[in-house]
Amino acid sequence: MSNTPTLDAPAAGRPDLTGGPPYTFRRATHDTQDRVIGGVAAGLAAHLNLPVLWVRAAFVVAAALGGAGVAMYAGLWMVLPTDEKFAEGAPGLESASRRGARPRRVRRLVDAGPAIALGALGFGLLLIVQGFLGAGAVFWPLLIATVGIALLWRQADEAQRERWVDSTGRIDPVRMVFGSGSWQAVARVVAGALLIVLAIGVFALREGQMSDVYSILLSAAVGFLGLAIVIGPWIYRLAGDLTAERAERVRTQERADMAAHLHDSVLQTLALIQKNSQDSALVARLARSQERDLRAWLFEGESKDSDTLAGAMRTIAAEVEDNHGVDVDLVCVGDCPFTERLRALVNATREALVNAAKHAGTGKVDVYVEVTPSSIEVFVRDRGVGFDPDDVPEDRMGVRGSIVDRMDRHGGKAEIRSTPGEGTEVRLRLPREKSEEEHDG
Amino acid sequence: MAEPHTGPGSGKVRVVIVDDHAMFRVGVKAELGDAVDVVGEGSDVDTAVATINKQQPAVVLLDVHLPGGGGVEVIRRAQAHDTKYLALSVSDAAEDVIGTIRGGARGYVTKTITGPELVDAIKRVDSGDAVFSPRLAGFVLDAFAGSIEVASVDEDLDRLSEREREVMRLIARGYAYKEVAKELFISIKTVETHMSSVLRKLQLSSRHELTKWASDRRLL
Numbered sequence: 001m002s003n004t005p006t007l008d009a010p011a012a013g014r015p016d017l018t019g020g021p022p023y024t025f026r027r028a029t030h031d032t033q034d035r036v037i038g039g040v041a042a043g044l045a046a047h048l049n050l051p052v053l054w055v056r057a058a059f060v061v062a063a064a065l066g067g068a069g070v071a072m073y074a075g076l077w078m079v080l081p082t083d084e085k086f087a088e089g090a091p092g093l094e095s096a097s098r099r100g101a102r103p104r105r106v107r108r109l110v111d112a113g114p115a116i117a118l119g120a121l122g123f124g125l126l127l128i129v130q131g132f133l134g135a136g137a138v139f140w141p142l143l144i145a146t147v148g149i150a151l152l153w154r155q156a157d158e159a160q161r162e163r164w165v166d167s168t169g170r171i172d173p174v175r176m177v178f179g180s181g182s183w184q185a186v187a188r189v190v191a192g193a194l195l196i197v198l199a200i201g202v203f204a205l206r207e208g209q210m211s212d213v214y215s216i217l218l219s220a221a222v223g224f225l226g227l228a229i230v231i232g233p234w235i236y237r238l239a240g241d242l243t244a245e246r247a248e249r250v251r252t253q254e255r256a257d258m259a260a261h262l263h264d265s266v267l268q269t270l271a272l273i274q275k276n277s278q279d280s281a282l283v284a285r286l287a288r289s290q291e292r293d294l295r296a297w298l299f300e301g302e303s304k305d306s307d308t309l310a311g312a313m314r315t316i317a318a319e320v321e322d323n324h325g326v327d328v329d330l331v332c333v334g335d336c337p338f339t340e341r342l343r344a345l346v347n348a349t350r351e352a353l354v355n356a357a358k359h360a361g362t363g364k365v366d367v368y369v370e371v372t373p374s375s376i377e378v379f380v381r382d383r384g385v386g387f388d389p390d391d392v393p394e395d396r397m398g399v400r401g402s403i404v405d406r407m408d409r410h411g412g413k414a415e416i417r418s419t420p421g422e423g424t425e426v427r428l429r430l431p432r433e434k435s436e437e438e439h440d441g
Numbered sequence: 442m443a444e445p446h447t448g449p450g451s452g453k454v455r456v457v458i459v460d461d462h463a464m465f466r467v468g469v470k471a472e473l474g475d476a477v478d479v480v481g482e483g484s485d486v487d488t489a490v491a492t493i494n495k496q497q498p499a500v501v502l503l504d505v506h507l508p509g510g511g512g513v514e515v516i517r518r519a520q521a522h523d524t525k526y527l528a529l530s531v532s533d534a535a536e537d538v539i540g541t542i543r544g545g546a547r548g549y550v551t552k553t554i555t556g557p558e559l560v561d562a563i564k565r566v567d568s569g570d571a572v573f574s575p576r577l578a579g580f581v582l583d584a585f586a587g588s589i590e591v592a593s594v595d596e597d598l599d600r601l602s603e604r605e606r607e608v609m610r611l612i613a614r615g616y617a618y619k620e621v622a623k624e625l626f627i628s629i630k631t632v633e634t635h636m637s638s639v640l641r642k643l644q645l646s647s648r649h650e651l652t653k654w655a656s657d658r659r660l661l
Contacts (some may be wrong), residue, residue, distance in 0.1 A: 291553075295531060327553070331579035331613045334586060366575060366615025370582070379614045425614075 030080040030157075036119075037150055038077040038157065053118075060118050064125035070146060077153060095253075095260035141203035148195030155188040262297055266290060284363075285325045292318060309342055309376070310335040313369050316350045320365075324357035327364045334371035336432075344410040345376060345430045351402035352380040352426040360384020360424060375431045383423040403428075454567045457492055459483040459515060460504040460529070465552070469502065469529075472556035477563055485509045486518070493519040499567050503546060505530035505537045513544035527566045529554075535580045539651060543644050548572025570633050571640035578613035581639060582606070584651050598646040601639060608635045 031042035041059055045052035062069030130139065200220065204213040269290045276282050310332040317328040338346075349367065356365045360382035368379040403426060407414035412430035454477045458466050466482050473479060481496045483489025486509030493501060493515070501519075503512040503526050516526055526546040528538065531553075538549050547566050550559065551574055562572045573581070585601045601609065604625075611621045618636075622629045643651070 329575055329615065331575045333579050333582040333613065368575070368579070368610070368614040370610070370613075381615045 028080055030077060030082055038073070038154060039082075040073055040076045040080060043080060044076065056118050060122040060125070063122055067142075074146075074149075082157060095257045141199040141206070144195050144202065145199035148192045148199060151188045151192030151195065155185055155192065258297060262294060265293065281325055285322070288327060289318075289322050292321070307338055308335050309338050309346075309371060310369065312338045312342070312346050313349065313367070313378075316346060316353065317367060320350065320353040320357055324354060325363070326353075326357040328353060328367060329364065330367045330369070332369045332371075336371050336376070341410065341433070342376070342430070344406050345378065345412065345428060348403045348406050348412075348414060348428055349378050349380060351406075352378075352428070355403075355426075356380060356382040356384065356424065359387075362423075373432070375429055377430075378428040379425060380428075381423065381425040386418045386420045386423050388418070388420055453478040454500055454563055455480045455496065455498040456563060457481040457483065457489070457496055457498040457501045459489040459492075459501060459507065459512070461485060461506075461508055469559070473560060473563075474556070476556075476560040483515070486511075486514045489515045490518045493521050493524060497521050498524055500524070500563050501526045502529045502563070503527065503541070505541050511537075512541050512546070516541075516545040525566050525569075527562060527572060529559075535583070538577060539580060539584065539643070542577070542640070543651065545644070547640065548574075549577040550574045551576060569637075571636040573609070573612050573636060573639070575613045575615050578609045581643060582609050582613060584648065585642075598642050599648045601642065605635050605639050605642075608632060609639060 026047065028047035029043045031039035031046065035042055036056070041055045042052050044050075045055040048055070059069045059073055062072060126143075197217070200216060201213050204216050269286050272286055273283050276286075313330060313332060317330045320326065321328050336342075349369075353365055353367065362382055362384040364382070366379075366381045368377075368381075370377045403416070404414045407428055407430070410430065412428060414429075415427045416424065417427070418424035453475075456473070456477045456479050458469055458479060459482070460466050460469070461484050463484065466484075470479050477500075480498055481492040483492045486507055489501075489503075489507070498521070501515070501524055503515060505512045505528050507515065512526075512528060512530075528541040528546040528549040529552060530538065530541075530549070531551065542549060547569075548562060548571055550562050550572060554562070554574070565572050581601075585599075585606075607625060608621055611624055616624065618629055618632050622632045625632075
């Protein structure tokens, strides 16, 4: 009763309580990295700031004294979340982890030493207790079942961890149980299930006859089936939600990975530029290539896939830029699917680009591609030295063979206009076929 | 105040550079050198609007992507009626470029443009002309694709005349104004007229492609 005034006091007297920094709760987790069974002891030790060996010893001692340690361990394993949450490290490191590009923590036998010793100690204690008190009918089955359950739970942790890094974005029931499906996972599940069945069997054998074993197993199966029917739809719907959420997360991660990859290549480029700062041509080429990648990722969302004509043209433009150190300004108007027939046109364009890069003497080439319902036209233009088309010797294969003849062979037309001192323009024209026109949306 | 668009006695075009990357502003300033008079800078919509209102420059070099609503927002909010805007961007997304042009910019060039070309573009915009980079010309041709008829009236806002189309195609092929004029046997003045006409159509047309691009950016 006398407490009442003091209880009211904070509200009236200290209104600035909410103004302070919010207290964040430290949550205990179970540790999936440093663990012997479920990582509960390691997680608890980290949370309580105690040596992990003490905590483990305490569990073993408690387990030996009537099994309280086992119950505590199991309870904590169930309620403590895993520490495998959404990673919050540097984006590049996270991405590298997801791609498996980073060294993993290596487990050595030495790390397991104290754990093995504790385990042996616990087992010895168990035997002593049993020796003194005599084995009850439920003791061995219970022990076997406990090990079986521990194995299954361990696998559940493992599978959960695998799901965080699942990149397919779909829920796979097999994957839910077995994780990535390594032999250890399968072994854990099979051994766990067998041990539980064995425990039931041993229990039943001690209690009665063989026929009881069957009836107990049967009733267990029926019970399981009933449970599945009752909560099945609910789990199914939950799985649907989870799938959608995971798909979104996978997309986000993919984007983040792509970004990390790009930034990584920017870093490499910057390093290269520093080392080659005296080679201005190389620096310009590096910068250009990097700029193209970044721009494509940041703004265009255009693929360089060669399944459309514009995509194929972008690809060869990038290739010529990289190999010959020129800027290629590509403008595409309209687009159409890239068919085998268009390959000649793309190759002729590449040849024209390479010619311009080699002979024009300027660092810049303009390419204009226009797809109309009746034809495709390509213009490759430079403002370089130019030449007199009549002067070109017949053996200059580049222009004659690769461009003009190639276009002729494929039912197209190539025209080369050049004025010495003003530059060169190659015009390619390929009529479209009826089927191609229909394809064009 | 007698001559707000040129510096005192210098006769050079007064320019404000608006870009959220300080390094880029420095670079552009260095490239422009003495050719123009850079009277101010802005790093986001608010600072840009304040600078433009104060300086009343002749030309604003405007980044398409700008914190606070993009370059378009600057054009919308700035109180400088005689100021002309030249969009300068590294983003080649059609909807952003078209959106900025429809917002009132008189041209679009990419950030990789060379110094002399940029100076030329600034002078062109200052004198009331439109500036089309090959890429913008490509966007225009894409947007106005299809429905061209030789007989179509020039005043129809939703289509390009045959001549305007030819000019755009040459620009997209990398031709300079002078070269376009020579190629088509017309005067540079006529080329400029065609360009301005295309710019006007780009800004005023209600063609589906353009309104779609603009509505994606909520620019209508």
